[in-house]
Amino acid sequence: MPDLAAARRRPALTLLKRTAVLVAMAISFFPIFWLFSTSFKPVDEWASWPPVWVSRHPTLQNYRIVFFPEAARTFAEAQKGSLDYKVSGSAWRAFGDSALIATASTALSVLFGTLAAWSIARYRTGGASLPLQFLSVRMFPPIAVVVPIVAMFSVLRLSDTYLGMILAYTAFTLPFSVWMIRSFIEDVPAELEGAAMVHGLGRFRAFLHATMPLIWGGLLATALFIFILNWSEFLFALVLTSGKVITVTLQVANYVSASSGKLYGVQAAMGAISTLPVVLMGYLIQRHLVRGLTFGAVKR
């Protein structure tokens, strides 16, 4: 009989917990719901009051404007006088530029990150404080470094170039790479490299042959994590480019009209498309994501 009381109490508690989780999820997912919902709305529902939750006249027009310059021009023509939409560059180019910049800087970040992490993990390079110095770079608000970088880049003629963006993103994400990869390397016993070194390999080849095969999963997770950071970056892209290079995040901001501000539906369509790869990757690496966000402090 004493079980009964406990059984009666427990469902109430469980219900409370579940409700709390549901509320938290609803709050978290609402912007995403709104993004997708808006992306299918016709013009007059974009910012109507009372708000339209789910459109009764869904349209693909917003997506057509994003992908087909022809549709964008037709749209601009049709809305002349009310929206004054000046057709911006193609979204395809933004996807191409973003893919190039994000991929290249992810590759560089993981490459240098792996080398630095190996050196720190196995040979205590820089002593106890170096990893923390890396971390302190991340404590900087990015806005604080943007202005000096702009000045530097204009002297070095790196402004509005792919190379400049790739360098900036590599530098920006390197601390994440180092911290995440370091924790993966430290999970592999150093003795493996020792065994490889005694039995015939040099230091670096010992790392490649003994440790690398065991951290591929971690490197992949790190790469996806860094890619997501790069793909969604806005501030550096905004400040360091002026039209020749354009990223996905900049393209979203480009859908504005002179007279009535933002083209919410088109922005939502662009946002929805550019979110998809990130959501997909996030789903793929969710197990490792926590580790990246805590700078590798959480062990598996």
Place this chain on the structure above:
Amino acid sequence: MLELDSITKRFGEAAPALDALSLRLARGEFLSLLGPSGCGKSTTLAIIAGFLDPDAGRIRVDGRDVGELPPRRRGLGLVFQDYALFTSLSVRANLAFGLEAQGVPRAERRRRLEELARRLDLGGLLGRSARSLNMSEMQRVAVGRALITRPALLLLDEPMSNLDAHLRQRLRTELKQIQAELGQTVLYVTHDQAEAMSMSDRIAVMRGGRLQQVGTPEEIYHRPVNRFVAEFIGDPPINLVPCTVRPGTGGAAVSSPLSPASSFQPGLSPMQGEHLLALRAHDIRAVRAPGGAAGVPAKVRFVENLGAQHVLHVELAGSLVRVVTTPGLAAEGDTLHLTADLAQAHLIEAATGEVVRASGRRELAA
């Protein structure tokens, strides 16, 4: 074969981890580096292997100074405590690792691999993944991987400390057999005195970065140079009984709770003060009733049953003394009479811990 010449290593400001360590291994010798954790034995191994640079001193392998060489050029094989097998590779690839790294031709690789697999009885495992092995198989593969390059010196770093007692016993024998068959020079690092005693040609006992004593297991066991070695070696641990020494002509008189009537020891150089009488548990005889020579009465406090024999912990002058007896001699609470064979005892100066007079066992045996 291996010569260590005044190796010193310091980590930070504290006392050196290794203090002028000098050690020599002959070809084909099995030498154990024995000591408690933190005694510097693992540091020594890391320095020989080339993972650490000594602050001072020289390392020679086969007469060649290897101090400046990277680990792979030192002519060593190494077996780690956790074996450190490459789990992503097969047993065959693990074994062939060293040969491949050295660029040994395929035919020669295959020949050596087969020969070694036969000797270590690894034939059936070659195709398996290193991940799928049990502890004993892992150890054999790790030994195989270390031996296949025919190293001048094989280093083993506590390879049995993660195993249960039963398996440890068996692998000890296996390892010793392989070593003897190959005539392999071995430096074996361990904190387990029974392992060191049972396998080694010689044992080097270390403590606090200093070498305490180097000798055959018999020498280390029967003629320890100081209190640390005497206490560290032997199971059950040696008894240390406080005693006083009074110098006389041509010797000195020793009196202790074990031998209240002070016994005169000829040849003992005159000295005075607090000493310890170190006596193995089986060098004390216990009888139920005093016989001809009256023993010292003592009460049994605790009986340790080891099967073939019992270790009695008896109370003598306020401290416990261990005595090995045949089973069934006494139970807790009984009073026994002890007689000690002082010829087998070591006399240790309490202040310095140095053995001032070793037991007569060696002379008796000779």
